[in-house]
Amino acid sequence: MRISELAKATGVSVASIKYYLREGLLPEGVRSSPTQADYGDAHVRRLGVIRALIDSGVSVAEVRRVVAMLADPPENPNDLLGAAHAAVTPPVDDDVDTASAQELIAGLGWQPGLCDDATVAAIARALQNIERAGFAMPSAVAAEYVDAMRRIADAEIAHVPLSSPDEAVRYVVLGSVLVEPLLLSLRRVAEQIASGRRFADGVTESPD
């Protein structure tokens, strides 16, 4: 199909498609004349991935790394997950003290070398921001965070499809990134419902 038909099929404007071509997110079509190229179903699918990632807040540079991985996947799903996380993890300056972070993730069975340093540094940075704001996170709540994330990760990894490397890559890369906005908004709904339940009658629990 021509670029105008690709735009129609995906709901992505011709201008955006040209931008993704220039940025190397979308592979070139097959030249059919000096001014025209032909696009196929692979382009339609790739555009769906690109738009979903960008709409989820992933940067163009990160999308480029993700689609490169989809095109040339690591063989072992375990290498894959590290690479997927690295692709969408902004670099963290590593002058942050990771002692409290390490203590927290010991509850996940963490040991040095079991996951990449950037993610541990991201936890340390988050904890530092929480402390700097003077927010006292109750330890029972922190324990619930660790436990809930362990359950989630166990369910996710148990469902990595092994039918083909392609499928495993899609599952791991897209699943880690695209689910983040879902989890955060689910938490907000859950908080509002729990709060409504606890404070339905205002702050003071009246005896009647």
Add this chain to the structure above:
Amino acid sequence: MRISELAKATGVSVASIKYYLREGLLPEGVRSSPTQADYGDAHVRRLGVIRALIDSGVSVAEVRRVVAMLADPPENPNDLLGAAHAAVTPPVDDDVDTASAQELIAGLGWQPGLCDDATVAAIARALQNIERAGFAMPSAVAAEYVDAMRRIADAEIAHVPLSSPDEAVRYVVLGSVLVEPLLLSLRRVAEQIASGRRFADGVTESPD
């Protein structure tokens, strides 16, 4: 203290402090001369909050709404949570179909009116992006997301301190926002550990 001393006490540069003053995030100090103002401990605490929010990815406009709420808190913690979420929720165009979102959060005990529409729309948008990317989220995993977020929210809301409205506001506003980066990076560590466990020996589970 003078602005240079405030900078020293907080590790925030004079230029940034002046920017926060201009943007209305930080209240003016007490004028001590035509060219000098005096700052106190409240400024030190406020700067800690501002920097923590900005470093967590909250926009200047959102920080302004959060600090306004800290200065003039709603009386009922339940109103507070909705207001806190509204302050840090980017407007979502509401032309999104929320049917699947509503089905998912029915598992949280959601009913119309129990939480704000913007958050439900955010869930719908996240689900739409997941679908658009061609990512098939296993229903068992989706159920785990819902359950994990319910546990987290229940623990968080159970710990809202009622000692003073100020404390409740700090807990709810800062807790909802500042914990988000922590949760996302905890999930990534948990995924890498679970993946290491499942795929330690490569994709094929060899019998030995």
